[in-house]
Amino acid sequence: MTDHIDGKALEEFKGCVVRKDLAPLIKGGANVPAFVLEYLLANTCSTDDEDRIREGIENVKNVLREHYVNPEESTLIQSKLKEHGKYKIIDKISVELDAQRDCYWANIVNSNIKKANISDQLVRSHEKLLLGGIWAIIDMEYDPMITVGSKVFPFLVNDIKPIQLSNFSIERIAEKRKDFTKEEWKKLLLRSAGYEPDSEGLDDRIQDLLLLRLIPLVEANFNMVELGPRSSGKSYIYKEVTPYALLMSGGQGTVAKLFVNNTTGRVGSVGEWDAICFDESTDHLFKDSDAVPLMKDYMESGSFSRGGKGGEISGNASIIYNGNINQPVETVLQNSHLFSPMSTEVNNDTAFLDRINAYLPGWEIKKFAPSNFTTHFGFSTDFFSEFLKALRKDTYYEAIDTYFSLGNHLKQRDAKSVRRIVSGYIKLLHPDGNYSREDLEEYLKIALEMRRRVKEQLKRIGGMEFWDTNFSYIDKESQEEVFVTLPEEKSSALIENVPLAPGVCYSATSDGDHVGIVRVEIVNVPGNGKITVTGTNSSAIKEDVKNTVNYIKANEKNILDERHSLKETDLNIQITNVLGNNTSSGIGGAIYVGILSALYKKNLKAGLAVVGNITIGGAVEKVLQFADKVSSLAENGAKMVIVPMDNIAELATVPTTVLSKCDVPFYNNAQVLLQKALE
Template sequence: MTFPEQGPEQSGPLSVDELRELNAKVSEVFKSLAIDKRRLPTSQLGGRGIPAYVAEWVLEKVVPGHGELTTAEANKVMEWAARVIPGPSEQNIIKHKLAQGQTVKVLTPLQAEVQIKKGKEPERVAQLSLLGISDAYISDGLLDEYPDLLRQGMWGVVELGALQDGAAVLSFQPMQASVNLNLYKEARRKFTLHEWRAILLTTLGFDPSAFTEQQQTWLLARLLPLVQKNMHMMELAPKGTGKSFMYENISPKVRLISGGNISPAVLFVNNANGNWGLLARFKVVVLDEVQTSKFERPEEIVGGLKGYLANGKLTRGGLHETASDCGFVMLANITLDDNQNPVKSSLVEELPKFLRETAFLDRLKALIPGWELPKLSSRLLVGTDSALTVGLKSDFFGDALVALREDLEADAYAARAVRLGGEMPYRRNEAAVRDMAAGLMKIQFPHGEVTPEEFYTHCLKPAIRLRQGVWDELYGLDSEYRQYEATIRPA
């Protein structure tokens, strides 16, 4: 079976019949990189506390195949998980086995660091957070082979053994997806825009037929920090709209912080030992539930963030400095009225006071209007009744999005095409709109083939709306911004 190149665009979202027909096309074009998204919920792997990009890797490793999982396949997966994926209550059992001289294989995130202490030989230690082990021995060979272990860490199957003074990583089988960006772009040419948008949403676990075209755009806008360097934004919505759902399950290069204590050392750098924080080690850092999070030294945090969001430089007290292209995302709940509109005149009123400073808000490029999205429920997710169930494997998709950061074709297009109107457009508005329009082009037109009309409708127009949300807050909170026009518009 072969499929033609991209044909004429449809005028709107796909019908149920068109979505059903699309399943075969996705499987044919992407082959082993496609997966039936119904397989994951029936596997019960979500209950083992692993993200979707890991769980789908497990499914392909243990029970490769198509369609929904059979009972026999589901049982086989759970038996494998019981042996290899440790639960919180199994930490001591694993340590007991190690103490008896046994080797143990576990699926876990593995992160390493090199500790240099005065007068001592450098130590290479591995951290296995699911096992409560923070000082396992790891060889130079593994660190040379998998340098990401020293960055944000990697998921994989770790074989552990015991040394006289602790545990040792004997071998490591990483969860890896090879990304060929040219093949990804070539595959995009086989689909119309509306087919492609439906595939992306299905890949994220959503049923595309459950959302309007505008709502689909806001869901896809959540991907902007993955495809664009230093894309900083916030999403405000009521509880239960799934703001963190995508970030939890998209890529190991995305770090979601939900609750707990947030300190300058965690975000920027630990001045005591020189270890860089999350913004230096990940591609995207997401703060969830910021309206109730506990911030240690909030003035230092917002001061450091203002500098970082403006120029991509991380520093703390002048002791250490580095550059980073990590995106920063804030997620917060807001109160809505009976008509599902925000109650407060200022959308940021429910944020902690130090995060309402206009000099900080101005550095955020986008505000996703999450209140326009429905509350997350089973009818919005891919399920047995969904028409389109085949999407891309999450680990491959996440890596493809991050790889698009280095593809500057869309950035060059946006630099030529985006100009804002008015006598004196605000510089940060124009830069933010240009960056977001380029990002939306990478998401929807990764092959670079877009007409001026398509770019305006699907890239520039939503980018302006996303920046307008930030601009409205600045305009209402600080008279300094009222020297510019209230409405952002293209030239």
């Protein structure tokens, strides 16, 4: 059933809109991309007249029946070519260079035709044939007299008509945009991509995220990650909605295919496509290991060096990394970081990950139900893809400067990313360039969130280098500063802000590169001095426990009253990694206050953490990676971190944002530590 947006779309864009449920109806089980079907549907089905729609569908079915090649019909098509001499087919065609024979061979995918003859001129006119291939209407010929040596190669490609719009005017869209409200235009865009914005589950937040998937198509050299559940349409846009994007399976990226073939000098996919989407990037990304440094170069500047060949080579392709998260996001955050599901080639490479402009939280987009796909009118896919491509020529990089400035935590890469996300939303929703202050503020908040998500994970991986994540913007008129948070971080505090139960304390440890957070939980029962440590196999942790217990035993008369003795008490000590698995030495102070608070049944202060060791002789050891440990504890909920006095000179290295929300008192002996720790 049509609505008023359908009416407007048909009136303003007649011949360029189709009912979006028609292509799936015709497609059935055939492996025909949506843009192929809608290319055929656009001329006959851009109407709300049901009779004309039925007639148009029949025409398209006839064309597909006669000319579209299903893989199982490949032998029949080859036979028709032999019998008729010439035949027109709709198929995907790719080309490869045979350097030994100095010629090109065409491969027709569904027709299963290998090594068809094709002229150099056709290849030069359609270079994407060499980069994964294109869908096209292909004029084929069969000539058994064509031979190379003693072999017959009878198939010949006479002509190619790519399935793309022949002409397009962005000015037309800009002119017609004024006849739609912002919400109407937003719905038309989403319907053009196949979604139904009025369906259950696609609220305003999800709609904004779905539009974000389009930004790599309207912003050149835009790098994005989306990880989420299966069947949520992560790759759909880049496979079905545009012929200008390349969907690449994980592990297939080679230097020659992506960047440059050093034998031929031909620039690879980054120079020929608008977007390259690495599907299943959680498994494997590149076939060649040396593709990683080249990709870093390219993601940073849009260019790369050919090494020994000399010179910089540029490209415009945006890079998208898609993949699945198989655990709840809360679990991932508690144990690691949100890049950890990605391929091991890059998931801890901060230089690589810092080049990501936006991290789309795919876990918020649930699996699509049939009702989430629209039955209304939207731009035909070929028209829509040309619209997206045309928008790449514009930029609204400085749009926010009229009303807002960015907070001081945003570094150059952060600011660049935020500006480009805002620019992308303006291009999509305001192709006429008319937008309001309120529109800008809305897009700015989304942009800050998407880049901050990248930075927060970098902080988890790289520590102090990426600590400035308190992203904000400042209203130039009121000078009010607004801070932007992340939905998944709001409830991710690991250290509870309530008085800790007797025996419970937190600490931080490190493997030398990464900081982990541990929870110490101690239960005491009457016994004969047995100590049981569970939850860890770390010899360093067990050494901390041994030294702390021996210190208390050696000084029982000064530390414990006559009612308590470790000789008559069994201690069960549970060590839990609540963030990371980087367990090592340095938690003796937390064990000490845990044991005494358990013995005396006294609560410890709210949000308490203790770092540092107490030796058997009672000395307090200086903490290594002091700033990283204090900052990590504070960012995960600690309200007080008690630290060794020997680290006092390093207090200046702790960010002021950390010190503003967490007390950092010092201790130089066990007695002072206990006094400051008890509630």
